[in-house]
Amino acid sequence: MAQNQKRILEMLANNEIxxxxxxxxxxxxxxxxxxxxxxxxxxxxxxxxxxxxxxxTVQPGPGHENDxxxxxxxxxxxxxxIRSGIKFASVLPRDVGDRVEDRLKDRxxxxxxxxLNPDDLDDLIEALADLEVDVESKDEKVRVFVE
Amino acid sequence: xxxxxxxxxxxxxxxxxxxxxWLPLFILLPLAVALLIVLSPxxxxxxxxLRRRERRNRKVQLAGIVLRMLxxxxxxxAGFGLLCSTPGLRIDVSDNDGVFQISVI
Numbered sequence: 020m021a022q023n024q025k026r027i028l029e030m031l032a033n034n035e036i037x038x039x040x041x042x043x044x045x046x047x048x049x050x051x052x053x054x055x056x057x058x059x060x061x062x063x064x065x066x067x068x069x070x071x072x073x074x075x076t077v078q079p080g081p082g083h084e085n086d087x088x089x090x091x092x093x094x095x096x097x098x099x100x101i102r103s104g105i106k107f108a109s110v111l112p113r114d115v116g117d118r119v120e121d122r123l124k125d126r127x128x129x130x131x132x133x134x135l136n137p138d139d140l141d142d143l144i145e146a147l148a149d150l151e152v153d154v155e156s157k158d159e160k161v162r163v164f165v166e
Numbered sequence: 167x168x169x170x171x172x173x174x175x176x177x178x179x180x181x182x183x184x185x186x187x188w189l190p191l192f193i194l195l196p197l198a199v200a201l202l203i204v205l206s207p208x209x210x211x212x213x214x215x216l217r218r219r220e221r222r223n224r225k226v227q228l229a230g231i232v233l234r235m236l237x238x239x240x241x242x243x244a245g246f247g248l249l250c251s252t253p254g255l256r257i258d259v260s261d262n263d264g265v266f267q268i269s270v271i
Contacts, residue, residue, distance in 0.1 A: 088261065090259070090261040091260050091261070093256070093259075095256040097255055099168075100252060100255060104251075110238050115231050
C-alpha cells in the first residue's frame with residue numbers, strides 16, 4: 020500500500036494527475052474506507068461469544084453436615100443438541116405428532132410440533148447467553164447457566 | 167463443523183470403585199450403519215407388520231414409531247444431525263452410594 024501511495028505522490032509531483040485526483044486515489048487506498056464493517060479490537064471484545072452449553076450443577080449447600088455423602092450433579096448439554104432435537108421432532112409421523120399434541124393440550128401446554136422452527140431458536144439461544152439461575156438453600160446449591 | 171461422536175465414556179459404580187470404560191464410537195457407529203443397511207429389508211417388513219398390530223401393545227407401538235421415523239424421508243438426516251450434536255454432552259451424578267458418569271467426546 021505504501022508503494023501505491025508513493026506512486027500517486029510521484030504522479031502528482033510530475034503533474035500527471037491533479038490534486039483532486041490524487042486526493043481521491045489516496046482516499047481509495049485508506050484501510051478504513053475499504054473495510055468499514057470490520058470491528059476494531061475494542062469492539063470485538065464487547066461482542067459476546069455465542070453460548071454453546073447449558074449447564075446444571077447441584078452442589079451441597081453451606082448447611083450440609085457431611086460433604087462426602089452429598090449428592091452432586093453436573094450436567095452439560097450442548098445447545099446444538101436442543102436444536103437437533105427440534106429438527107428430529109419435526110419428522111415425527113403425523114398421527115404420532117397429533118397424539119403428542121393432544122396429550123400436551125390435556126396438560127395445558129399448547130405446542131404445535133409442526134410449527135417448531137429450529138431457526139427461530141437462534142434468537143432464544145442468543146438470549147440465553149445472559150441466563151444464570153442460582154438457587155441456594157441450606158442443603159443444596161443449584162446453578163443453571165450457559166457457557 | 168459437525169462430526170459424529172468419537173468416544174463414549176461410561177463410568178457406573180456403587181460403593182466399590184470400578185474403572186470406567188471407553189466405547190470407540192468411531193468404530194461402532196459405522197458397524198451399526200452397515201448392520202442397519204444389511205437388515206433394512208427385514209426392518210422394513212417388521213415396520214409394516216408392527217403398523218398393523220401397534221394399537222395392542224405400547225412397546226410394539228413405540229418400536230413401530232421408531233422404525234417409521236427411521237424410514238421417513240427426513241428421519242435419517244435428522245437422526246444423524248442429532249448424533250452429531252452429542253459431542254460435549256456430559257452427565258455426572260455422584261453421591262455416597264455411587265457414581266454415574268457419561269460423557270460423549
